[in-house]
Amino acid sequence: MATFPPKAPTLAEIARSAGVSTATVSRVLKSRGYVAEATRARVAAVLRDTRYRPNVMASSLRTQRSFSIGLIVPAITSNPFFVNVAHAVEEEALQHGYKTIIFNHNGDEALERQGIERLLERRMDALIVCNATAAANVELAIAAGIAVVQIERETSARTPAVIADNYLGAREAMAHLIGLGHRRIAFVGGDPAQLPYHGPQARSVEEQRLEAYREALAEAGIAVRPDYIRLGRYYDIPAGSGRYGREHTQALLGLDERPTAVFATCDVLAAGALQALHVARLRVPDDVSVIGFDDTLAGNLTPALTTVAQPMQDMGAEAFRLAMAALGGDAEPRTVTMATWVVHRGSTAAPGATR
């Protein structure tokens, strides 16, 4: 019959079959401290053919280090941005011997709190919070004595953070459109009122992007038209669809003087915009130009979307590095702002252009 509980061998068992003490086994495992070549070989052999696998929990208990890092994100299914950030954190962490444990908060403050509690119970060495819903939650983790880093949105002033340069990114998008000759440019983006902000920066992500839009128009001598500004949420957390982008764009197309370009501050919104334009039988970019933000879905859309890229890879990796630094005692909560850039694909052109 099969060997029933194929229980994983323990250090002590290894020690016994190798005829040494657990201390010695531990030493060869960690290749640390003195150990005679003869014994090391003997132990190594037993380790190998017994398929020994250290029990990380026991080790963590003893060393008070879990080599795990918690990552809290909104629903990972709602926006590919979060998946990319998560993957980046994961990769960087792995390279440093860390495992990333992900928790979704679905945009719900209570759920976020619970997620942080669970992660704290598992004694994460550090915590990375992407899009924190409440400063209190972030500070809950700080109070527990853990290193915390924020990504994308600075909700609490008390941790290091890595964010993209939202103002400049939006300015670049506008410069691109205006440079192409557009003057009737609509803005489809997040609503500062619906995404309340009480953080350390003067303005929220949404306010920064909107401000960039306004200032870019002003500098170009173009009047801001309130009916060209459509604000709301980025996506439907349960549905995860581009619904809002569609609706806003439909509304814009109903205007008697419709815009020649749409600046959507999220690729998910832009995807909906492209759909609405298609349904209205307008061609992109011939009839209307569209530019997005994030560079997530962009490459998969039709037409391929010109968009403002955020360095998601670097942001995730940098967040991990900041967390490690904080763990190492670097206490200053510096904010790293990362550059964005426009990726030119096929969705923008001069107004009225007919290829």
Add this chain to the structure above:
Amino acid sequence: MATFPPKAPTLAEIARSAGVSTATVSRVLKSRGYVAEATRARVAAVLRDTRYRPNVMASSLRTQRSFSIGLIVPAITSNPFFVNVAHAVEEEALQHGYKTIIFNHNGDEALERQGIERLLERRMDALIVCNATAAANVELAIAAGIAVVQIERETSARTPAVIADNYLGAREAMAHLIGLGHRRIAFVGGDPAQLPYHGPQARSVEEQRLEAYREALAEAGIAVRPDYIRLGRYYDIPAGSGRYGREHTQALLGLDERPTAVFATCDVLAAGALQALHVARLRVPDDVSVIGFDDTLAGNLTPALTTVAQPMQDMGAEAFRLAMAALGGDAEPRTVTMATWVVHRGSTAAPGATR
């Protein structure tokens, strides 16, 4: 000054401040066993205002249960399918007090092996493997005495599995197209030769879909044209883009008698197909119909894509349930096959239709 190492309080410390033994604290924590109301209240108070958080690792070490489940997937960034499955597993697990720990294998057998090892070291109670690259890896986990469940692809015969009905799903897609009147239908899908299979089923996922395509044509009395069959990979793991769908479709459009419909067996491929058609200035569905598979990107594409939906939510949840059953001693490796269905959106129509 701040209290420096805000070390988390331990059970023993709680016991001391409450003037009871650790056993009693543990009892109120678990609300199990006898404990006088007076003492329970006293202990509860200390627990509360000391912000006690149990150390899950210590607890797991003692109980030999980690209440963690490992999930291995290909690169989570390469196909939204994996994200949805992961999210589903996570949700179901959470509802049962389990935490899901995700590992990406990037389609690499060695990496997958490492991921399994890491998860084993962390003493997962069970393991769910999505798209396992090698039976040997799956069996490595089985040998370690852990419950294992496979999703989407049955690579080893030795575990329970949950898969979508790929043959029927593909038949439904074809029935839809043929019912619309199409006879020149192209197939863009995974190449059985490039995605080798040595599992328990008679045919791999790719072979099943391809067989369904062939048989549907045969039953409709339509000759199979080899030049209408384009096989390859689904996506570029590093790039994650719809590159292959574009290339295959471009090739199809170069044919002197081009197809009137394209069946792409993955939404990521379909996204590329839509792009290629747009570049060729063909309208979908007026000039060419496109149907996808998965229902991931579908709702965000232009035009919104008709596709064969896989029940990703249910698949993830069911995989978790099977894992729990296996943990509970249910040893039979049954395979659960789940139904697919066509979601009608705007990308298919009768050939030559002009709205």
Add this chain to the structure above:
DNA sequence: TTGTACGCGTTATCAA
């Protein structure tokens, strides 16, 4: 109803 004491699998200190 409550407390004592041991062990889960490691690591690390201290002698030998």
Add this chain to the structure above:
DNA sequence: TTGATAACGCGTACAA
């Protein structure tokens, strides 16, 4: 160069 041995934080027989 090696081995006892004591933690790490918790759960649980068993005794009181």
